[in-house]
Amino acid sequence: MIVGKVVGSVVSTRKNERLVGSKFMIVQPVAEMRGVGDQLVAVDNVGAGVGEFVLVxxxxxxxxxxxxxxxxxxxxxxxxxxxxxxxxC
Amino acid sequence: MIVGKVVGSVVSTRKNERLVGSKFMIVQPVAEMRGVGDQLVAVDNVGAGVGEFVLVxxxxxxxxxxxxxxxxxxxxxxxxxxxxxxxxC
Amino acid sequence: MIVGKVVGSVVSTRKNERLVGSKFMIVQPVAEMRGVGDQLVAVDNVGAGVGEFVLVxxxxxxxxxxxxxxxxxxxxxxxxxxxxxxxxC
Amino acid sequence: MIVGKVVGSVVSTRKNERLVGSKFMIVQPVAEMRGVGDQLVAVDNVGAGVGEFVLVxxxxxxxxxxxxxxxxxxxxxxxxxxxxxxxxC
Amino acid sequence: MIVGKVVGSVVSTRKNERLVGSKFMIVQPVAEMRGVGDQLVAVDNVGAGVGEFVLVxxxxxxxxxxxxxxxxxxxxxxxxxxxxxxxxC
Incomplete structure (x- = not known):
């Protein structure tokens, strides 16, 4: 897993039906964990908000x-x- | 997932039979999400067109x-x- | 998937028994798709030859x-x- | 797998219920194995402590x-x- | 898969019980295949020795x-x- 900061969200109306109801957040990995890449889009299952540090x-x-x-x-x-x-932090 | 822009497509006539009917689009990840690499080929399941920003x-x-x-x-x-x-955008 | 060019093959006589009969080709991803790395070894399931561009x-x-x-x-x-x-091409 | 050094831990109270009871350690891959990225968060199943070199x-x-x-x-x-x-070491 | 050279081994006495009996070899990918990273630890299932080139x-x-x-x-x-x-070689 990596730790990242929620920096935004993505809205997609036309999407796979199994994604309906999912919230897509943009996560920026912390500097120490850039190995897996830069920002990514993660489905939020725990109610995270922009600005929070999360486990992905x-x-x-x-x-x-x-x-x-x-x-x-x-x-x-x-x-x-x-x-x-x-x-x- | 990542967000990218559809920049083209790939045509393959000789291919695995389970890929028959699949549309192969070339996707360029947005600059913030280059971590997973440069362009890639993704099967289109939602009817995306060249120039659209998509979730992959x-x-x-x-x-x-x-x-x-x-x-x-x-x-x-x-x-x-x-x-x-x-x-x- | 990525697009690459078949640039060679690898021969392995001592190998896992479930790999017997598999043909190992060396694939060089095209310049636009180097994100997943440089050359890799892929099993050929469609009869690709050296010099051909393939979907991996x-x-x-x-x-x-x-x-x-x-x-x-x-x-x-x-x-x-x-x-x-x-x-x- | 990679070899890394345990350099810390992450605490998450609000998390997926199936992660309850898991210990999250921060692992720094050794210099020879940075290929998979920089630090990452790994669940500890063998009782590793900070400063130990581990297989991930x-x-x-x-x-x-x-x-x-x-x-x-x-x-x-x-x-x-x-x-x-x-x-x- | 990638081709690499076996350059050493790792010994771990305290480990997951399902790893008991596994031999952990350190593999250095060949220069053409560094894309997946630098050295990694691979379980040896074919009796490879240090110095041999292997398929991973x-x-x-x-x-x-x-x-x-x-x-x-x-x-x-x-x-x-x-x-x-x-x-x-």
Whole structure:
């Protein structure tokens, strides 16, 4: 997983039907974790807001534990990093 | 997922039989999302056209939700970004 | 998927038994699609020859649609790009 | 897999329910193995501590062998490199 | 898959129980195939030795064809490149 900051969202009205109801957030990995690339779009499963630092699962892991095993999702926000976590803030 | 712009297509007559009927589009990730690489070829499941900004699912996610679970596909266009989405336009 | 040019092959006599009969081709991604890396080794499922431009599926997709679901394969040539496809030629 | 050094941990109280009880460690790949990126967050399944060199499995492999097949996990510490392994120390 | 040279091994006594008996080799991808990163750790399933050029399967492919479908393995040596393969030697 990586830690990133939610910096925005993407709106898509015409999309795969299994994505209906999913919220697409733009996540910017923290500087220490740029290895997997720059910004990416992750489905939010935990109610994250812009500005929050989140834990993002990538690949098939993104479809686990959220009743979305058969949706075309390859990145998901699976946790919100605690406010008192200073290393990334 | 990543957001990219459809910049072209690829034609392949001799191909795996499970790819028959698939439309192969060339997608250029937006500048903020180059982490996953440069251009890639994605199967279009939502009717995207050249010039449109699209949401692309990568890896096993690309085979979900489109009756292509057993086709050799690792990237699919799963949504079209709304026109009023200015951040990438 | 990516588009690449077949530039050679690899011979391996001592190998996993489920790879027996597979032809290993070296593929050089086209310049626009270097994001996934430089050259890679892909199993040829469509009869591609050196010098041809091909469509390569990566990851678990490489084992789909060719009766090789349980072979240790992570890249496969799944299509040959048509000759009149000038964008990469 | 890659070898990395545990350099810290991440705390997330609001998270996917299938991640409850998981310990999230920050791993810095050794210099020879930076190819997969910089730091990443891996679930610890073997009791690793900060400062130890560990073996990290990535992708779907991270959910194997630890009764977490359905948790949104894409990286896991699956072994601790022996102290007398000088090549990385 | 990629071709790499076996340059060493990693010893881990405290590890996931499904990894017991696995031999962890350090593989350096050949210069033409650095795209997937620098050195990595791959489980050896074909009896490769230090100095040999090998074929490495990555991701879920690494668990195929060796009775290790449920072990936390993401890279495996699945073939040894023939000695008379001069392109990498």
């Amino acid at each position: 699962a990538l690949g098939s892991a993104a479809r686990m534990g959220c009743d979305k095993e058969t949706a075309p999702i390859d990145a998901a926000i699976v946790g919100i990093v605690d406010d008192d976590c200073n290393s990334f | 699912a990568l890896g096993s996610a690309a085979r979900m939700g489109c009756d292509k679970e057993t086709a050799p596909i690792d990237a699919a266009i799963v949504g079209i970004v709304d026109d009023d989405c200015n951040s990438f | 599926a990566l990851g678990s997709a490489a084992r789909m649609g060719c009766d090789k679901e349980t072979a240790p394969i992570d890249a496969a040539i799944v299509g040959i790009v048509d000759d009149d496809c000038n964008s990469f | 499995a990535l992708g779907s492999a991270a959910r194997m062998g630890c009764d977490k097949e359905t948790a949104p996990i894409d990286a896991a510490i699956v072994g601790i490199v022996d102290d007398d392994c000088n090549s990385f | 399967a990555l991701g879920s492919a690494a668990r195929m064809g060796c009775d290790k479908e449920t072990a936390p393995i993401d890279a495996a040596i699945v073939g040894i490149v023939d000695d008379d393969c001069n392109s990498f």
